[in-house]
Amino acid sequence: xxxxxxxxxxxxxxxxxxxxxxxxxxxxxxxxxxxxxxxxxxxxxxxxxxxxxxxxxxxxxxxxxxxxxxxxxxxxxxxxxxxxxxxxxxxxxxxxxxxxxxxxxxxxxxxxxxxxxxxxxxxxxxxxxxxxxxxxxxxxxxxxxxxxxxxxxxxxxxxxxxxxxxxxxxxxxxxxxxxxxxxxxxxxxxxxxxxxxxxxxxxxxxxxxxxxxxxxxxxxxxxxxxxxxxxxxxxxxxxxxxxxxxxx
Amino acid sequence: xxxxxxxxxxxxxxxxxxxxxxxxxxxxxxxxxxxxxxxxxxxxxxxxxxxxxxxxxxxxxxxxxxxxxxxxxxxxxxxxxxxxxxxxxxxxxxxxxxxxxxxxxxxxxxxxxxxxxxxxxxxxxxxxxxxxxxxxxxxxxxxxxxxxxxxxxxxxxxxxxxxxxxxxxxxxxxxxxxxxxxxxxxxxxxxxxxxxxxxxxxxxxxxxxxxxxxxxxxxxxxxxxxxxxxxxxxxxxxxxxxxxxxxx
DNA sequence: CCTATGCTTCCACTCAGTGGAACTTGACCC
DNA sequence: GGGTCAAGTTCCACTGAGTGGAAGCATAGG
Numbered sequence: 001x002x003x004x005x006x007x008x009x010x011x012x013x014x015x016x017x018x019x020x021x022x023x024x025x026x027x028x029x030x031x032x033x034x035x036x037x038x039x040x041x042x043x044x045x046x047x048x049x050x051x052x053x054x055x056x057x058x059x060x061x062x063x064x065x066x067x068x069x070x071x072x073x074x075x076x077x078x079x080x081x082x083x084x085x086x087x088x089x090x091x092x093x094x095x096x097x098x099x100x101x102x103x104x105x106x107x108x109x110x111x112x113x114x115x116x117x118x119x120x121x122x123x124x125x126x127x128x129x130x131x132x133x134x135x136x137x138x139x140x141x142x143x144x145x146x147x148x149x150x151x152x153x154x155x156x157x158x159x160x161x162x163x164x165x166x167x168x169x170x171x172x173x174x175x176x177x178x179x180x181x182x183x184x185x186x187x188x189x190x191x192x193x194x195x196x197x198x199x200x201x202x203x204x205x206x207x208x209x210x211x212x213x214x215x216x217x218x219x220x221x222x223x224x225x226x227x228x229x230x231x232x233x234x235x236x237x238x239x240x241x242x243x244x245x246x247x248x
Numbered sequence: 249x250x251x252x253x254x255x256x257x258x259x260x261x262x263x264x265x266x267x268x269x270x271x272x273x274x275x276x277x278x279x280x281x282x283x284x285x286x287x288x289x290x291x292x293x294x295x296x297x298x299x300x301x302x303x304x305x306x307x308x309x310x311x312x313x314x315x316x317x318x319x320x321x322x323x324x325x326x327x328x329x330x331x332x333x334x335x336x337x338x339x340x341x342x343x344x345x346x347x348x349x350x351x352x353x354x355x356x357x358x359x360x361x362x363x364x365x366x367x368x369x370x371x372x373x374x375x376x377x378x379x380x381x382x383x384x385x386x387x388x389x390x391x392x393x394x395x396x397x398x399x400x401x402x403x404x405x406x407x408x409x410x411x412x413x414x415x416x417x418x419x420x421x422x423x424x425x426x427x428x429x430x431x432x433x434x435x436x437x438x439x440x441x442x443x444x445x446x447x448x449x450x451x452x453x454x455x456x457x458x459x460x461x462x463x464x465x466x467x468x469x470x471x472x473x474x475x476x477x478x479x480x481x482x483x484x485x486x487x488x489x490x491x492x493x494x495x496x
Numbered sequence: 497c498c499t500a501t502g503c504t505t506c507c508a509c510t511c512a513g514t515g516g517a518a519c520t521t522g523a524c525c526c
Numbered sequence: 527g528g529g530t531c532a533a534g535t536t537c538c539a540c541t542g543a544g545t546g547g548a549a550g551c552a553t554a555g556g
Contacts, residue, residue: 011543012260012513013300020324021304028327033533042515047535052261056269065534069328071359076268077325078382079276080317088380095371098343099350111319121369123343132336134326259512260544281502290546295504313503 015041016049020058020073025135029066083109083118086217089247090208093240094121097221100236104129104222106205108144110152111136113160115145118217127201127224140178141167143203144218146191150182151207151215157182170195190234191218192226202226206237208244219244263289264297268306268321273383277314331357331366334465337495338456341488342369345469348484352377352470354453356392358400359384361408363393366465375449375472388426389415391451392466394439398430399455399463405430418443438482439466440474450474454485456492467492 036046057072205220305320453468
């Protein structure tokens with residue numbers, strides 16, 4: 001914009017967005033100075049732009065001076081496209097699954113090389129898990145992740161196989177073993193993990209397909225251990241996945 | 249900004265936000281021209297700003313040319329402050345309630361003169377309801393709404409009493425009757441509705457308080473009819489509300 | 497082929513935005 | 527009380543980023 005811009009070529013719009021991008025799950029509340037630093041803006045500039053955001057309701061300022069994401073942005077975020085209808089349609093099915101098993105139930109989509117959790121149900125009877133709505137976890141160490149990876153483009157699979165970070169002692173870190181696992185997923189139609197993401201948690205997951213048979217999401221369930229429940233869980237998941245497919 | 253601005257005094261920032269504000273539950277997908285019109289901007293200006301938003305991930309463009317809210321905005325919205333921890337803490341309790349009753353469960357806060365639904369669980373066994381996560385419903389016709397209204401500032405109560413829109417034949421539209429109902433809520437600690445929002449749906453709701461005994465939200469449950477379950481539902485809700493309070 | 501509609505690109509004009517410096521506020525310590 | 531420091535806020539002269547009318551492109555419909 002006008003004036004002695006120190007970084008010409010950066011539009012006002014992108015500065016505003018930079019301010020929004022300064023917030024993440026580990027930085028939900030920021031003071032003006034931190035915010036300016038994270039958005040790489042001079043403090044007075046940040047101050048002015050933030051004032052506009054606050055006026056609109058996109059941010060709000062707490063009594064202690066920290067800025068936090070405001071209700072208005074939450075409203076707009078709720079409208080986010082791709083997942084809005086998917087979540088809408090899936091919700092009752094997830095709850096049916098939860099009602100039947102009382103275990104943690106997940107709905108996830110692939111976001112580049114991570115699994116993005118769109119929804120998660122868990123009561124107090126469920127195994128504690130790390131995932132959270134909106135969080136992203138590795139594709140190779142989670143049930144839903146393996147499903148998404150099994151049906152992902154070759155290119156994604158290559159990238160992920162090149163970086164199999166160990167999360168627990170049971171995480172699969174050998175590309176060959178994971179590839180065999182993935183082809184088993186495609187053959188049998190479901191994925192399994194055994195303490196590969198967090199100790200004491202196993203999971204089963206199935207793909208959710210649309211009317212053109214493309215995999216659009218994965219539906220998973222987390223239990224303390226698999227045992228002979230496996231078949232029953234797979235069946236329940238498949239019923240739910242079919243239901244979602246029909247309603248899409 | 250610079251140039252022959254037709255509406256001086258409007259900052260770039262607020263124009264960008266105007267574009268975001270053009271989206272609402274009834275307008276989730278907009279073509280460039282509509283978007284520009286709703287944001288009250290000339291088309292070329294909208295075009296440029298939208299390009300910035302798309303580049304950042306705040307909006308995305310579908311193959312058919314419609315713009316929709318993007319994943320990145322969803323991410324940021326998920327961080328929205330006040331409700332983030334409330335939802336987080338409440339989630340397992342809501343699921344416990346759902347698991348125990350299989351009825352629709354609601355968590356709502358007051359947003360000015362409406363009840364804003366922060367979370368909603370419902371499976372296929374539940375009564376169909378109009379509410380949705382992110383939707384706003386009148387305070388006088390819903391269970392959670394009555395609770396929030398009962399503990400709202402006098403001023404809010406006045407405004408709401410002045411406009412008791414009829415939703416169903418059972419909606420309470422006489423201010424005197426609603427006031428008596430609200431004082432009963434305060435006395436007995438829970439609210440009840442009987443087909444006041446949608447036919448065939450009754451509800452029970454209780455307040456959720458913080459450590460200073462201020463009412464921060466309402467927890468409600470929707471069932472086809474009340475009958476002798478009422479006491480049991482109130483008890484279950486109160487247990488959950490206490491649990492949430494303890495974890496806040 | 498022609499017209500209508502919606503999207504995109506161009507570009508001369510100019511004022512909105514910039515950010516260093518100065519000022520205010522408030523917390524903390526001696 | 528006064529002195530120090532950090533965080534937030536206000537000021538303002540300078541200027542190039544943003545503006546939007548007009549013109550150029552694609553499509554779709556008749």
